[in-house]
Amino acid sequence: xxxxxxxxxxxxxxxxxxxxxxxxxxxxxxxxxxxxxxxxxxxxxxxxxxxxxxxxxxxxxxxxxxxxxxxxxxxxxxxxxxxxxxxxxxxxxxxxxxxxxxxxxxxxxxxxxxxxxxxxxxxxxxxxxxxxxxxxxxxxxxxxxxxxxxxxxxxxxxxxxxxxxxxxxxxxxxxxxxxxxxxxxxxxxxxxxxxxxxxxxxxxxxxxxxxxxxxxxxxxxxxxxxxxxxxx
Amino acid sequence: xxxxxxxxxxxxxxxxxxxxxxxxxxxxxxxxxxxxxxxxxxxxxxxxxxxxxxxxxxxxxxxxxxxxxxxxxxxxxxxxxxxxxxxxxxxxxxxxxxxxxxxxxxxxxxxxxxxxxxxxxxxxxxxxxxxxxxxxxxxxxxxxxxxxxxxxxxxxxxxxxxxxxxxxxxxxxxxxxxxxxxxxxxxxxxxxxxxxxxxxxxxxxxxxxxxxxxxxxxxxxxxxxxxxxxxxxxxxxxxxxxxxxxxxxxxxxxxxxxxxxxxxxxxxxxxxxxxxxxxxxxxxxxxxxxxxxxxxxxxxxxxxxxxxxxxxxxxxxxxxxx
Numbered sequence: 001x002x003x004x005x006x007x008x009x010x011x012x013x014x015x016x017x018x019x020x021x022x023x024x025x026x027x028x029x030x031x032x033x034x035x036x037x038x039x040x041x042x043x044x045x046x047x048x049x050x051x052x053x054x055x056x057x058x059x060x061x062x063x064x065x066x067x068x069x070x071x072x073x074x075x076x077x078x079x080x081x082x083x084x085x086x087x088x089x090x091x092x093x094x095x096x097x098x099x100x101x102x103x104x105x106x107x108x109x110x111x112x113x114x115x116x117x118x119x120x121x122x123x124x125x126x127x128x129x130x131x132x133x134x135x136x137x138x139x140x141x142x143x144x145x146x147x148x149x150x151x152x153x154x155x156x157x158x159x160x161x162x163x164x165x166x167x168x169x170x171x172x173x174x175x176x177x178x179x180x181x182x183x184x185x186x187x188x189x190x191x192x193x194x195x196x197x198x199x200x201x202x203x204x205x206x207x208x209x210x211x212x213x214x215x216x217x218x219x220x221x222x223x224x225x226x227x228x229x230x231x232x
Numbered sequence: 233x234x235x236x237x238x239x240x241x242x243x244x245x246x247x248x249x250x251x252x253x254x255x256x257x258x259x260x261x262x263x264x265x266x267x268x269x270x271x272x273x274x275x276x277x278x279x280x281x282x283x284x285x286x287x288x289x290x291x292x293x294x295x296x297x298x299x300x301x302x303x304x305x306x307x308x309x310x311x312x313x314x315x316x317x318x319x320x321x322x323x324x325x326x327x328x329x330x331x332x333x334x335x336x337x338x339x340x341x342x343x344x345x346x347x348x349x350x351x352x353x354x355x356x357x358x359x360x361x362x363x364x365x366x367x368x369x370x371x372x373x374x375x376x377x378x379x380x381x382x383x384x385x386x387x388x389x390x391x392x393x394x395x396x397x398x399x400x401x402x403x404x405x406x407x408x409x410x411x412x413x414x415x416x417x418x419x420x421x422x423x424x425x426x427x428x429x430x431x432x433x434x435x436x437x438x439x440x441x442x443x444x445x446x447x448x449x450x451x452x453x454x455x456x457x458x459x460x461x462x463x464x465x466x467x468x469x470x471x472x473x474x475x476x477x478x479x480x481x482x483x484x485x486x487x488x489x490x491x492x493x494x495x496x497x498x499x500x501x502x503x504x505x506x507x508x509x510x511x512x513x514x515x516x517x518x519x520x521x522x523x524x525x526x527x528x529x530x531x532x533x534x535x536x537x538x539x540x541x542x543x544x545x546x547x548x549x550x551x552x553x554x
Contacts, residue, residue, distance in 0.1 A: 039327055039374030041392055041406055048397035052290050052308065054436050055378075056389040057453050058424050063383040074412075078382040121377055159397055165289070166296040166452075167390070172279025174298060184382040206381040220278045220295070220452075 054165030064232030066140040077186035080141030084133035092154020127162035129154035173209035286466035287441030334426035349506035351474040352467035376408035388424030391436035407433035
């Protein structure tokens with residue numbers, strides 16, 4: 001309270017405020033200025049927090065076309081698409097390099113003075129859950145027999161809980177071990193190198209429930225044959 | 233004069249934050265009704281066995297999952313003013329400008345006015361035009377790089393609503409255009425509609441969840457820019473009917489009848505609800521912050537308070553919110 005009042009007094013007496021400015025940016029459509037500085041979230045890390053990330057989609061959710069072009073930084077994220085089975089769901093943690101909870105200083109650094117890494121803007125801080133997939137059929141790109149992808153959200157050991165409002169999966173689907181899915185594997189979790197094809201720690205761009213027996217994939221607008229969905 | 237006014241405004245805004253922080257933002261006490269969902273297993277909606285005219289944002293991701301959308305004890309919401317039970321005042325910051333593709337800034341401002349002006353105890357937001365006075369709590373509108381999910385699916389907007397685990401009270405929200413996707417002003421095949429996207433995302437910042445009604449602003453693939461009845465029903469359920477200071481309009485006739493409709497409209501946005509709520513907040517004894525009337529220079533606000541205030545506030549808004 002004293003500090004806040006001091007800040008108020010400082011502002012009223014003309015003293016320069018000590019709180020650094022968040023980054024500002026100029027608005028553009030991606031096609032005209034793709035290098036806009038993204039906004040980063042000013043998390044308050046003094047206490048356990050509960051972020052809810054919600055994604056809003058437009059139009060109709062479609063699997064077609066299965067574009068996989070890692071060399072196009074403005075193209076869709078996926079580097080591989082597969083029919084797969086979830087074989088393990090790991091412990092959630094923050095997307096720092098070693099999974100530690102970001103400190104307030106790390107949060108502030110990204111929010112106030114974001115710096116490119118390898119020529120690319122780093123992703124915002126967030127909580128992710130690793131899921132291991134057994135690859136049943138590669139639909140696009142190149143994959144081995146298993147891969148671990150990272151989905152938005154989860155509860156960390158430190159008490160933080162991020163809920164996912166449809167950013168990692170869509171349709172009438174809740175991930176669980178043993179479930180079959182159509183999974184789109186996107187860019188790297190901590191180093192968003194679009195040209196990296198090694199899929200070391202890919203984010204799950206999106207995922208849908210799949211029924212191998214009937215070849216039906218569950219989309220929000222209803223179930224359709226996978227073969228038909230892929231044909232567009 | 234402009235500099236002086238800015239200085240006064242800065243003092244008021246920082247002062248308001250000081251008061252807010254000092255009061256500690258009362259623990260939330262959500263209303264009884266968190267959503268309007270019906271269990272309809274035989275007629276699923278978007279794959280969910282629930283059909284919902286409105287929901288709360290931490291609603292088990294309706295309609296993404298198939299679980300009960302009720303948030304129960306985990307509801308997110310903005311606190312109400314500790315003593316009056318009325319709306320709180322929080323700063324917003326729009327960190328994205330207009331472009332040749334879409335009026336990102338204008339649409340964001342219009343959406344904030346529209347949501348803020350609803351007659352419920354949901355927050356009233358004011359422009360944190362000097363970012364040095366921004367902090368928590370706050371509502372931020374930005375552009376973000378969230379990537380493109382694949383196929384021909386457009387992921388147009390993202391909202392990050394953050395609360396403390398200890399009391400469910402929201403302390404910051406971020407409503408983002410996903411500028412990795414193509415944008416247009418209005419509906420356009422293969423592009424995101426900047427207007428409807430940000431009306432929807434700002435709705436999340438007011439803790440609204442999704443609706444199953446196609447024409448609703450909070451429809452989960454939202455394509456409306458009207459704060460419709462379902463959205464209002466949520467605000468009423470979660471925050472309660474507007475608890476004004478008793479000074480709303482000061483007993484004066486409506487803005488439209490006094491000023492003519494053109495004076496209530498700024499940048500194409502009807503500001504009557506926003507200004508009425510601001511007026512009430514400014515005149516109430518608790519909380520007296522922020523005080524938009526005090527931000528107006530006295531010499532430009534003579535004796536007929538409501539009429540002149542509308543005009544003055546519009547002028548003030550033109551200077552500081554545009």
